[in-house]
Amino acid sequence: MSNxxxxxxxxxxxxxxxxxxxxxxxxxxxxxxxxxxxAIEIDSAGTHAYHIGERPDERASAAALKRGVDLSSQQxxxxxxxxxxxxxxxLAMDRDNYEILSTxxxxxxxxxxxxxxxxxxxLETREVPDPYYGGxxxxxxxxxxxxxxxxxxxxxxxxxxxx
Numbered sequence: 001m002s003n004x005x006x007x008x009x010x011x012x013x014x015x016x017x018x019x020x021x022x023x024x025x026x027x028x029x030x031x032x033x034x035x036x037x038x039a040i041e042i043d044s045a046g047t048h049a050y051h052i053g054e055r056p057d058e059r060a061s062a063a064a065l066k067r068g069v070d071l072s073s074q075q076x077x078x079x080x081x082x083x084x085x086x087x088x089x090x091l092a093m094d095r096d097n098y099e100i101l102s103t104x105x106x107x108x109x110x111x112x113x114x115x116x117x118x119x120x121x122x123l124e125t126r127e128v129p130d131p132y133y134g135g136x137x138x139x140x141x142x143x144x145x146x147x148x149x150x151x152x153x154x155x156x157x158x159x160x161x162x163x
Contacts, residue, residue, distance in 0.1 A: 007161045008041035009153070010087040011116065012097055016046030016076035019093040019128050019142060021056040023116060025069040026143070027150045034154065039163055043087070045079035047100040052076055057132065063139035067147075084109045089153070091116040094127040117145065119152030 011023035024044040031040050055061070056071040064071050081104050084090060090105075090113045092098035098115055105113050117126045128145050131138030157163060 004039065005041045006039045006163060007089070007157055008087045009043070009089040009091065009157075010079070010083055011042075011044040011091050011093070012047060012079055012101060013044075013093040013128075014046055014048050014097060014130065015050045015132075016044055016078070017051045017054060017057045018060045018130065018132050018139075019146070020044035020046065021071050021074045021076070022060050022064055022069075022139075022142060023091070023093070023128075023146045023150070024074065025064055025071045026067075026146050027153065029069050030150050030154055036154075036163055040157065041087075044074065045077050045083065047079055047097050049078045052078055059136065059139050060131070060142075063136065063143055067143060079104075081106065084112060088112060089114065089157075091153075094130070116149050116153070118149075119156060120145065120149035121152070123148060 011020040013019035021044050024042055028042050031037050054076045056074055061071045084106050092101055092115055101113055115126045117123055117128060128142055131142050
């Protein structure tokens with residue numbers, strides 16, 4: 001595979017320390033397994049500035065690491081208006097963050113903004129719940145959802161972008 005980026009994906013939650021870094025890490029691993037790392041750019045961000053510069057939540061990191069996903073190199077950042085130009089997919093973890101993103105989405109780029117769980121049609125929900133205030137089982141549930149949606153996202157990207 002060439003090192004030319006064909007498509008770019010941004011995962012977005014509120015603080016960029018639980019759900020979106022988990023999604024970034026899971027999707028990076030999946031893309032690497034399919035030998036597409038040179039063709040797909042992957043990042044994550046938050047709609048709020050609560051945790052800029054911080055590493056992912058320790059509980060999210062521990063749960064991900066149990067599944068072979070290392071989040072240790074990530075740092076929280078806030079989403080910027082330029083991200084809509086830079087990323088082909090801007091994927092919100094829930095409706096609240098989707099609404100926040102939709103208010104800053106430039107005209108003509110609305111099709112880039114979607115709920116991440118749209119790529120997991122078999123799930124009964126379209127929102128990845130925030131595990132921040134819960135226990136370890138919440139992080140496991142989030143990982144299950146993210147893994148399923150990541151498979152659907154990669155299938156969509158492969159179909160839409162000929163990868």
